[in-house]
Amino acid sequence: MENIDLLYHARGESKFIDDLRLPSDALYAAIFYSSTGHGRILSLDLRDALLMPGVKAILTSKDIPGENQIGGVIADETLLAEDEVHYAGQPIALVVAESPECARKAVKKIKVLFDELPVVLDPREAFRKGSFIIPPRIFSMGNTSLAWDNCLVIVEGRAETGAQEHLYLETQGSVAYPTDSGSLKVTSSTQAPTAVQRAVSRVTGLPMNKIEVEASRLGGGFGGKEDQANSFAAMAALSALKLNRPVKLVLSRQEDLRITGKRHPYSSDFKLGLDSEGRILAYEVTFYQNAGASADLSPAILDRTLFHCTNSYFVPNVKATAYSLRTNLPPMTAFRGFGAPQGMFAIESAIFKAAEKMGVEPSYLQEKNLLKEGDAFPYGQSAEGCRAKESWLAALETFETGEIKNRIEKFNRENQFFKKGFAFMPICFGISFTNASMNQAGALVHIYSDGSIGISTAAVEMGQGVNMKLRQIASAIFQVSLDKIKIEPANTTRVANTSPTAASAAADLNGKALEKACNELLERLLNAAALKLKTEDKPVIINEEILLKEEKTGLKWEDLVKMAFDERMDLTSHAHHITPGIYFDKLLNQGRPFNYHVYGTGVVEVTLDCLRGTYTVDSLKAIHDSGKPLNPLIDRGQAEGAAIQGLGWLTMEEIAYASKGPLLSDSLSAYKVPDVYFSPGELDIRFLKASDNPRGIFNSKAIGEPPFMYAIGVFFALYNAIKEFRPEVRMDFTAPLTNERLLLALYSKEKNTVTA
Amino acid sequence: MKNFNYIQPKSLKEASDILKKKPHEAMLYAGGTDALGLMKQDIIKPEEVVNLKSVPGLNYISYTNGKGLRIGALTELAEIAENPVISEKYPILRHAALAVASPQLRNLGTIAGNLCQRPRCWYYREEFNCLRKGGDMCYAFDGQNKYHCVIGGGPCFIVHPSDLAVVLLALDAKLTVFGDRKTRTVQLKDFFVSPGDDYQHENNLKAGEIITEIQIPELPQDAKSAFVKFRERGVWDFAVVSVGAVIRKEGSKVISGKLAFGGVAPIPWMDESLNAKLPGVALSEEPVAQLVSEILKKAEPLSKNAYKVPLVRNLTKRLLLEL
Numbered sequence A: 001m002e003n004i005d006l007l008y009h010a011r012g013e014s015k016f017i018d019d020l021r022l023p024s025d026a027l028y029a030a031i032f033y034s035s036t037g038h039g040r041i042l043s044l045d046l047r048d049a050l051l052m053p054g055v056k057a058i059l060t061s062k063d064i065p066g067e068n069q070i071g072g073v074i075a076d077e078t079l080l081a082e083d084e085v086h087y088a089g090q091p092i093a094l095v096v097a098e099s100p101e102c103a104r105k106a107v108k109k110i111k112v113l114f115d116e117l118p119v120v121l122d123p124r125e126a127f128r129k130g131s132f133i134i135p136p137r138i139f140s141m142g143n144t145s146l147a148w149d150n151c152l153v154i155v156e157g158r159a160e161t162g163a164q165e166h167l168y169l170e171t172q173g174s175v176a177y178p179t180d181s182g183s184l185k186v187t188s189s190t191q192a193p194t195a196v197q198r199a200v201s202r203v204t205g206l207p208m209n210k211i212e213v214e215a216s217r218l219g220g221g222f223g224g225k226e227d228q229a230n231s232f233a234a235m236a237a238l239s240a241l242k243l244n245r246p247v248k249l250v251l252s253r254q255e256d257l258r259i260t261g262k263r264h265p266y267s268s269d270f271k272l273g274l275d276s277e278g279r280i281l282a283y284e285v286t287f288y289q290n291a292g293a294s295a296d297l298s299p300a301i302l303d304r305t306l307f308h309c310t311n312s313y314f315v316p317n318v319k320a321t322a323y324s325l326r327t328n329l330p331p332m333t334a335f336r337g338f339g340a341p342q343g344m345f346a347i348e349s350a351i352f353k354a355a356e357k358m359g360v361e362p363s364y365l366q367e368k369n370l371l372k373e374g375d376a377f378p379y380g381q382s383a384e385g386c387r388a389k390e391s392w393l394a395a396l397e398t399f400e401t402g403e404i405k406n407r408i409e410k411f412n413r414e415n416q417f418f419k420k421g422f423a424f425m426p427i428c429f430g431i432s433f434t435n436a437s438m439n440q441a442g443a444l445v446h447i448y449s450d451g452s453i454g455i456s457t458a459a460v461e462m463g464q465g466v467n468m469k470l471r472q473i474a475s476a477i478f479q480v481s482l483d484k485i486k487i488e489p490a491n492t493t494r495v496a497n498t499s500p501t502a503a504s505a506a507a508d509l510n511g512k513a514l515e516k517a518c519n520e521l522l523e524r525l526l527n528a529a530a531l532k533l534k535t536e537d538k539p540v541i542i543n544e545e546i547l548l549k550e551e552k553t554g555l556k557w558e559d560l561v562k563m564a565f566d567e568r569m570d571l572t573s574h575a576h577h578i579t580p581g582i583y584f585d586k587l588l589n590q591g592r593p594f595n596y597h598v599y600g601t602g603v604v605e606v607t608l609d610c611l612r613g614t615y616t617v618d619s620l621k622a623i624h625d626s627g628k629p630l631n632p633l634i635d636r637g638q639a640e641g642a643a644i645q646g647l648g649w650l651t652m653e654e655i656a657y658a659s660k661g662p663l664l665s666d667s668l669s670a671y672k673v674p675d676v677y678f679s680p681g682e683l684d685i686r687f688l689k690a691s692d693n694p695r696g697i698f699n700s701k702a703i704g705e706p707p708f709m710y711a712i713g714v715f716f717a718l719y720n721a722i723k724e725f726r727p728e729v730r731m732d733f734t735a736p737l738t739n740e741r742l743l744l745a746l747y748s749k750e751k752n753t754v755t756a
Numbered sequence B: 001m002k003n004f005n006y007i008q009p010k011s012l013k014e015a016s017d018i019l020k021k022k023p024h025e026a027m028l029y030a031g032g033t034d035a036l037g038l039m040k041q042d043i044i045k046p047e048e049v050v051n052l053k054s055v056p057g058l059n060y061i062s063y064t065n066g067k068g069l070r071i072g073a074l075t076e077l078a079e080i081a082e083n084p085v086i087s088e089k090y091p092i093l094r095h096a097a098l099a100v101a102s103p104q105l106r107n108l109g110t111i112a113g114n115l116c117q118r119p120r121c122w123y124y125r126e127e128f129n130c131l132r133k134g135g136d137m138c139y140a141f142d143g144q145n146k147y148h149c150v151i152g153g154g155p156c157f158i159v160h161p162s163d164l165a166v167v168l169l170a171l172d173a174k175l176t177v178f179g180d181r182k183t184r185t186v187q188l189k190d191f192f193v194s195p196g197d198d199y200q201h202e203n204n205l206k207a208g209e210i211i212t213e214i215q216i217p218e219l220p221q222d223a224k225s226a227f228v229k230f231r232e233r234g235v236w237d238f239a240v241v242s243v244g245a246v247i248r249k250e251g252s253k254v255i256s257g258k259l260a261f262g263g264v265a266p267i268p269w270m271d272e273s274l275n276a277k278l279p280g281v282a283l284s285e286e287p288v289a290q291l292v293s294e295i296l297k298k299a300e301p302l303s304k305n306a307y308k309v310p311l312v313r314n315l316t317k318r319l320l321l322e323l
C-alpha cells in the first residue's frame, strides 16, 4: 500500500518549517556561537552588531526570564553560554532582526574574547581526567573471572567507531508566535513536542499550558531532533516572548553541522573467551563513550550499548562496563540505533579476532553462539519468540550463501588486484524505550458528522511513514477507505504528555492507543446501529456498509455516523496506552526492559580494488524479522534506508575536528555520505516468513532502527577482502574504514599491525 | 559577504586597469563558482568585483591542424567536455573536464578560473587565520591533514585542486596572459608557485594580469594519453590524487612521455627526472613496477596522508599498463 504523503513530497507541496508563511511583522533569529572548544568569555562586544539597521535585539543568557537550562536528563546544559563555553558551536547570543540575512550579518559583527582553556576531544583522555557524565554503569551475568580458566582461546583488542552526522534534509528550525494572554505557539521540527514544551516552559518561565507546540512533519530526524530540537525552539520562543512578535529560527546547513551533536564516538576494549568448540564462555568489554560537552541523552544511549553488547549471541559470563565521558565536542545525541551499533561492533570485532586465532570462519562462531529460545540476556530478560537461528538459516537458504562463497573463492583465485569479501551480520534489537516511563502514548479520534475522521496522536511523521500506518489501523477498524482519514499534526493541546517519536516505537505505541480509541468508538456506533436496526445481534461494518448476519442492511457508514450524531452520541474518543509488563531496576541492572526483540541476519558482499583502496558493496541482503509488517513497502523502505545509512557510518562518513574543537568537515564537500552510486548493487531485504508478534500492533514489529546494524557486516567483509590480498595483515577494528585506512592496511610497511 | 561594486568592463585593458589600480580590493570574476564561495565565507572581501564575462571574445575553442589547440579563458568546462575536436584529438582533456564537480558547476566554471581556483584546505576555507590567509601558522601541519600534500610542501601544505591543470601540464600547455597593456606567454609548468617561494599565492600572476588563452601543442599522431582521478565519492568530489599521462610508444616500449600528478603537492606536480626515465620502459608488469617505485621518492608525508604514496604509484601503474 502506497504512502500517500510521498505524492505531496514529490510535488514539493509538503510544508516544512522554512516553508511556513509568516505574518508580515515576523522577525528572524540567528545564533552567535563559540569558535573555540573551551574557554572563559572575557568580553562580549555587541555594539557594532546592534548598530546595524534592521537588528531588533541581541539576546544573551541575561535575557532569559526563566531558567537558562535545557538539560533534559541532567541539568548540565545552558541555552546560551554564561561565563564559559564548552564546545565550538555552543550558542552564546541570539540576534533578532528583520530578515535572516540581516541577522546573520549582525552575527558576524559580534566580537568575543576568550581566555582559552585546555580542550579534550578524546574520551580516554577525559576518562583519565575523571570527567564523567554519570557514574560508571556495569552489566554483569555469571562470573567472567572464573570463566577465563575454562577458555581455550582468549582474544583481546580494541574497537573504535566514529561520530556520524544525522544529515536530515530539513535542518533544525522553529517558529514561535506570541498568542493571547501571554501564551506562545511554537511550531518546531521536533521528534518530541512535549520535550520542546517542557524546555520552552523552563526557559521562558511560562507554565506548560501556555505553550502550544506543534510538529506537523519533519524532513528527517534520525534521532537528531529527539532532544536537540529543544534548544532551537526555546530560542525562537525566547525571542518571540521578548519582542512580542513571531520569530523564526532556521539553521543553515553549516550552522546545523557545527552546532548540533552527532552519533557518539566510542572507543572500546574487549576480551572474549571461547572453548575448543567455539562456544563463547566469557566476554568482558569496556566502553568509553564520547558524550560531548553535556549529558543530553547520553546516559540512556550508554544503557542501550550495554543492553546490546552481546548482540544476538548467548554469552553465559558477561561483564560490560560503560563510561560516559565529558569532552569539548557538541553534546552527542540520539541517532538511529541509539548506542546499540557501537556495542554490537565491539563484539563482532572480538568474534572476528577469535576466528582469526582459531583458524575458522567468523560465521562459524557467529552461528554457533546464536541465541536460542529462553536464553538469558545479561540484564535479566530472556529471549522469547527468538528468531535468531531461524533468520540465519533462512538467509543461508534464500541467498544460497554456499554458492556465493564458492563464487567468491573462485574470483579471488583468478584475480590478483581485485578481491572479494563476504560477511554475515546477525542482529538482535530490543524494542521499548529503555526508560520505562516513556513507554506510553495517547490518541484522540474525532469522527465528524459527515463521516470523515481526524486522528491526533503523539507520533511525528518524519518520512518513516507512521501517518500512513496510523491511517491503515483506523481504516481497518472502522472499515472505511483511507481517504476518509486524516492524521493531524502532533500538537500538545490535542495529545499531551507525549513521548518522543523515537526508539522505533512510534507506530507500536501510538498505534495501540489509536486501536483502543477506535475500538471504543466502533463499539458505540455498532450499539447505535443495533438499536436502530432493533436487533439483539451485533452488526458489523465491512467496506463502509453495515451488515447484520452477513446481510446488507442498507445502512452505510455516513448514515450511521449521522444517526449517532442526531442521537447526541459522543463521536470523540481518547485512549491511552502503556506497554505492559516492562520494568527495569537501575541499581541491579536487571528486569524486563523490552517488550520484544527484533531479529535478522544480513549478508554483505564487497569487491575491493586493491590498487586503489576503493570498493563496491556488491550486495547487502537480509532476512529480517518484522512480524507481520503493517505496510511492507514502507518497512522495506525503512530497512533499505537504515542499511545504507549504516554503510555510510562504517565506510565513508568521517567527521574531522580541529584540535581546538571546531568542526572541519562542515559541508557536504568534506563530509561524504553514500549517494546512489555508492549504494549496494543489490539491496535485497526480505521479511522472515511465518513470523508474528502478538505484542506489536496488528502483529507487526518495529522497523526504524534494527536494519541499520546489518551494515556492520560491510566492515568485516572488507576486512576479509583485505586479507585475501595481504593475508598477514592484522588490522585494528577502526571504523569508518575510509579509503585511506584501507590503503594503509593494504600497503603499510609494518607487516603485522596497521594503525590507521 | 561584504557589499561590493559590480563592474562590467568592456575590454581587457579596462578590466586589467581596475585590477591593477586596486590590487587588494578588486577581484576578477569569471564563472564565479569558486569566487562566490570565497566571498560568502568572507575569505576574500573584494570591494570591486570585475566581471570578465562582459569582455567579448574570450570564449572559443579553435584548432589548427599542425599547430594545435587554443582555448579562450572564458570557455566553460562543459563546452570543453562536449567539443568534438577535443574529444577526437585531446580525449584526456575531455576526460579531465568531465571529472570536475557536477554538470551545474561545469556549465558555469571556466578553464582559466579552474586553473586559478583557490585551495580547498579546510582550515583555509574555515575560520582559521592560517599562513595563507596572513596568519602565522599552518594548522594542517599538526592537524587534520589527510587531504594535504606529501611533497613540495612547507610552510603551507595545500594541494592544488585543479584537475585541468594536471592534464594541461602533461600536454605541455602554455598560457597567454594580458597585463600592463601587453601580453606575455608562460609555460604552464612555470605558472604555479610553491609555498616555499610564496605561501600566499598559488601562481605568478601579477596584479592586473588576466589569462586570456590556453594553448596546447599538436600531439603526435601516435600519442596515447590517459587521466585517472581518485575521489572518495563517485561524483561532485575533488581529487584525492590524480595522474595524467601523455605517452608515445613503439610496440610496447615508451619512446617519450610525460606524467603529471594532482593531489600530491601544492602545485600540479611534474618530476622531470621521472619523465626522463620513461623512454625505453617496456609497458609490462616488471618494468612498470620498477618505474612507479620511483614516483614520489622524496615524499615526506604528514601524519595522516602516507596512503597517497602507494595510491599514486598504483594508479600510475594501472594507467600505464592499460595505455
Ligand SMILES: Cc1cc2nc3c(=O)[nH]c(=O)nc-3n(C[C@H](O)[C@H](O)[C@H](O)COP(=O)(O)OP(=O)(O)OC[C@H]3O[C@@H](n4cnc5c(N)ncnc54)[C@H](O)[C@@H]3O)c2cc1C
Residues within 6 Å of the ligand: A669, B027, B028, B029, B030, B031, B032, B033, B034, B035, B036, B037, B052, B073, B074, B099, B100, B101, B102, B105, B108, B109, B110, B111, B112, B113, B114, B115, B116, B117, B118, B161, B162, B163, B164, B205, B209, B210, B211, B212, B236, B237, B238, B239
Ligand atoms: C562543489 C565544487 C566542486 C568542485 N570540484 C572540482 C573538481 O573536482 N575538480 C576541479 O578541478 N575543480 C573543481 N571545482 C572548482 C571549479 O572547477 C572551479 O570553481 C571553476 O573551474 C572555476 O571557474 P570559474 O570560472 O567559476 O572561476 P571563478 O570562481 O570566477 O574564479 C576563480 C578564481 O580564478 C580567478 N580567475 C578567473 N578567471 C581568470 C582569468 N581569466 N585570469 C586570471 N584569473 C582568473 C578569479 O579571480 C578567482 O580568483 C569545484 C568547485 C566546487 C564549488
Ligand code: SF4
Residues within 6 Å of the ligand: B119, B121, B122, B123, B124, B130, B131, B132, B133, B137, B138, B139, B140, B141, B148, B155, B156, B157, B158
Ligand atoms: S595547508 Fe596552507 S592553507 Fe592549509 S592551513 Fe596550512 S597554511 Fe593554511
